[in-house]
Amino acid sequence: MSLPRKLKDHAARQAEATEPHPEAARKQAAQGKLLARERITAILDPGSFHEYDLFVEHRCSDFGMEKKQLPGDGVITGTGAILGHPVAIYAQDFTVAGGSLGLAHARKITKIMDHAIKLGIPLIGINDSGGARIQEGVNSLAGYGEIFYRNTLASGVIPQISIILGPCAGGAVYSPALTDFVFVVDQISKMFITGPEVIKTVLGEEISMEDLGGARVQSEISGNAHFYAGSEAECFEQVKRLVTFIPWNNRKKADPFNASPSPTEEDLERIIPSEAHRPYDVRDVLRAVCDGSDFMEVQALWAANIVVGFARMNGRTVGMVANQPAVLAGVLDVDSSDKAARFIRFCDAFNIPLVTFVDLPGYLPGVDQEHAGVIRHGAKLLYAYSEATVPKITVILRKAYGGGYIAMCSRHLGADFVFAWPCAEIAVMGPEGAANIIFKGEIAAAADPEAFRKQKVQEYTEKFASPYVAAANGHVDAVIAPRQTRDFLLHALEISEQKAEPRPARKHGVPPF
Amino acid sequence: MTHSATHPSKPVRQSIALDGTVYETTLTKKYAQRKPFAPKDPSRLTAIIPGLILDLLVKPGDQVRSGQSLLVLEAMKMQNHIAAHDAGTIKAIHVASGDTVTKGQLLLEFQ
Secondary structure: OOHHHHHHHHHHHHHHHHOOOHHHHHHHHHOOOOOHHHHHHHHOOOOOOEEEOOOOOOOOOOOOHHHOOOHHHHEEEEEEEEOOEEEEEEEEOOOOHHHOEOHHHHHHHHHHHHHHHHHOOOEEEEEOOOOEOHHHOHHHHHHHHHHHHHHHHHOOOOOEEEEEOOEEEHHHHHHHHHOOEEEEEOOOOEEEOOOHHHHHHHHOOOOOHHHHHEHHHHHHOOOOOOEEEOOHHHHHHHHHHHHHHOOOOOOOOOOOOOOOOOOOOOOHHHHOOOOOOOOOOHHHHHHHHOHHHOOEEEOOOOOOOEEEEEEEEOOEEEEEEEEOOOOHHHOEOHHHHHHHHHHHHHHHHOOOOEEEEEEEOOEOOOHHHHHOOHHHHHHHHHHHHHHOOOOEEEEEEEEEEHHHHHHOOOHHHOOOEEEEOOOOEEEOOOHHHHHHHHOHHHHHHOOOHHHHHHHHHHHHHHHHOOOHHHHHOOOOOEEOOHHHHHHHHHHHHHHOOOOOOOOOOOOOOOOOO | OOOOOOOOOOOEEEEEEEOOEEEEEEEOHHHHOOOOOOOOOOOEEEOOOOEEEEEEOOOOOOEEOOOOEEEEEEEOOEEEEEEOOOOEEEEEEOOOOOOEEOOOOEEEEEO
16 A cells, blocks of 8 residues: 555544544434533643544454444543643543443553553543443453552542543442542533432432432532533633642642732621621632632532632642631531541642631531541541641631631641631630530529629630630731731741651551541 | 340341342341432421521511522521522511521421
8 A cells, every 4th residue: 555545544544433423423412412522622722632542442242242343442532731731631432332431441541541640740531421331241340440540549649630521320430539629510410329220229219310410419419529510611611720720740839820919809807797606708718818819619519618729829829728607607517527638638749738717616516417427527637637748827717616726727737827817716615605614603603693604704705715825825826917818828838838847657647538 | 135246236137139139138227217318399498507596587478589698597606697599489487586496497488
């Protein structure tokens, strides 16, 4: 064959492998879903995608599979860039055998994962698959296992992002679950271990796919997803934005932004109500201190009593963690501890300094909490903060009581700098509760118990419900006016740039999960 | 009477059918006592946290918009404004100012 004929033959093979099957493409479009290739093009910078393993074929010869030719074996893999940041990417193609996972399909994924780990670049996986390719039997399971193994090896080495754009059911859900960030889209994403049919057969309970494992459920109730979008286009914008906040790998810091505009939000003193029992939205505080008031919240819909997310200070990425008084009074509980602990560990793994804002009355009381293991889950937060060696800066805004005070990155868990506003109340418990316990006998014996109790609450408030006892003991480094917050944070972050905190050598810790 | 080490509470014998095969087994206490799934009724507003009703900001027949504060529930030393998830009309209010409510208690109903 002459070269021109070989080139023609190459073009024909390429076209055959990339042309979508018209009927399958029509079905995909009818569900409001883009094709796998369109998705990759929409996420990556124009012209940056380079595809590999286009001509990989499956080797299954059972159940008629020997007659089936599956282009790319149902998955597209390659590398490219997002806003100039290099990434490895794969996208399962539902139009090819329902995106089902066989061994060749899985090996394409594990190959691109191995590349991403070696090259030190983030991995993006787009999941849209009916599940295991049953004809391939245990080879299909082997494929899943090899992916999970690499997800775990890559954890804390490169950022891993999963985008769920179709069904992701059974064993398949465990790859996203092992990655750092899961993106879902309303009406399109479906995640579950066992589907509605099985649940109906085994338990007799009826539930729709959407109610069982739709995007809203995974974002709001289970906490499996981190970002929720109304459409695929909105989802891709979220992915791009996230990539700008995080580093390529654990040996680097996130790329700095040259511009570090001042916050556009209003003055901090107006945000916090003077009465300790009035709620406010703590995100207003975060936006009032970070560059350009640009805060990217993670898991906004789940466990909203704690807020976590990324922002920049002087162009550098920071991870922010804050109690949210507007939801459940900002208490710590099972879910909020889980959520914050995971986020803190991501930031620590990828050299992102932590800034914590504290305003909480303590842990949520309740039988359901105790029985759900709030001890075990709450311990994750203590572990994550204590384990983190990135710069840790804490600002106590208002209430910091009891165990909650300790847990929220106190000096005692290794905070490098602890600042408190003058309205901070740092004490073992609220004045009411404390006075009732300390003066229980005297209150009962007093001529006017209620007046005596009020007097003691007042005394306790004046003596302990302030930042000055903590400051006198050096647990707080500086009591600062709210308007000084950004200045103190910028300075603390700048002088912490080269922070090194060696720890005793060990294989790994044993966190309570 | 002695308890087995693996089943501190009395085991409940049961069979479970998975993928067409019936397995004979015992159930965990948690599984045996689980509540079946019931879809959330958007017309009923229940307390998300135990506390004290401080103030009612609406009355039956009122039209409310999404996000509007309906009542103030004091819990964990915080005056929580409970907001409407959707626009609608208030059908009935089941609590009064000063009432102590438990988690999950019905507070008000929409039409």
